[in-house]
Amino acid sequence: MSDVYVVGIDMIKFGRFPERSVPEIAAESALGALDDAGLTIQDMQGLWCGNLYQANAMVGQRMLQEIGQTGIPVVNCSNACATGATAFRDAWLAIKAGVYDVVLAVGVEQMGRGLLGGGGGGKGIPKEGLLGSGLMPAVFAEAGMEHARKYGTTFEQFAKVSVKNHHHSTLNPKAMYQKETPLDEVMNAEMIAYPNTKLMCSVNVDGSAAAVLASEAKVKELGLMGRAVRVKASVLTSDPWQERDLVMPDVNTCTRLAAQAAYEMAGVGPDDIDLVELHDCFATAEILHYENLGLCADGEAGKLIDEGQTALGGRVPVNVSGGLLSKGHPLGATGIANIFEVSTHLRGEAGKRQVEGARLGLTHVIGLGSACAIHVLEKVG
């Protein structure tokens, strides 16, 4: 089976665009990715489009109605916060299977403001604040408290994640915010769901990201190997049964399964990884994933953040884009946006936030419900 490469990739600067349509927002990054590859929509043999909030509204086709209706197959997919990564992976699969040579994957979202989760629905009376909380800040707070229970992780250590990622975003012009948030500001921000303050919650923004993927033969034929990024591993898992998962979504096990499979597929280990973009939907989550991805031993995530090992310049920089906490989290776009970030570093084009000498990077997203997607990307040449 052919290796698969990213030959063009882009994301728009995340923000709030209530006056624009979802297909318009998608089209901007799709055209950006095509331009990056020096290709056109006429060159694409298929489109995978990830979007959550309009999952039943043919966003992919509507995007082609903006930029070129060529009759190619379009798959619209939705997989919670793993939506974009799932679109990318299924595009990868199609090339891996040998059916197509060059295809487009797009992730897009237009978000409202406010709290996610906690709807519950169903019959009877509202359950939020009666049977505990189903709101995302609380759900991920509880996941973080499990780590605190096991290893004594502190509120301050969780907060440091947010300080780091906000700092990183000051170097990323495509992030929603470019603003330092010192530790006392993070810890004293409005408490949303202890231990997550407002500055420890990801930002709801609109955005899109897109990638052009191609087979090895096609990359060579097009003469695009120079800036190509090799997809060394693409893995998707769902949540295996866990004792508490009826009331406490388990983001750990599906990540561990995916990480193990991804390292195996790529033929590398966590020590080989030069940078990571992981799913910091809440500051508490990033701490868990240091261990889930094998960046440190179990119980050492607090130490990792304390020592600055995951900051730009540290041993394994994590979320140098600013992460979901400050770059923003347009749900369906996030999975391709983090592939954009890692690819940009592997190409040596990340400017002030460049991870020097980056050759191998890992991206990770989690959609509650649950879906976990991990990609390992490698610099070519």
Place this chain on the structure above:
Amino acid sequence: MADDTQASGPLPVVDFLKLPEGGDPYLEGHVCSSCSAIFLGARRHCSKCGARDSLAPKRLENRGTLYVYSIVHRSFPGIETPYISAIVDLEGGGTVKGNLIGIDPDPEKLTMGMPVEVVYKDALGRKDKEGNSYISYFFQPAAG
């Protein structure tokens, strides 16, 4: 006229809260006869081991320990804050999420692993569209 829509008494907030006539309320789990996994709410098949038609009801204990929690300060409009969202492991099996009451919503006061008990009370005055009131379950620090 109201008689057509009013239930005879308060309704259970969830299907797995049982209100037996003349008996004490309790939480009901469903146990897989094949692998002993415990679920909340009736179901046919076991998602742990895949066994079919293997689930039987089991009365869950009213005592347990606080596994983890979060203190919610920002919620939907109209929902009183703060409240403690607690995940409780029940003695004998089963894990349930609910509000922890009877203790300050303060991390200094809360200890993961602390013993709690399940209590049954009116669902914070919440009523459905038909005006029915509900009984809910809550956790509180275990007495003595």
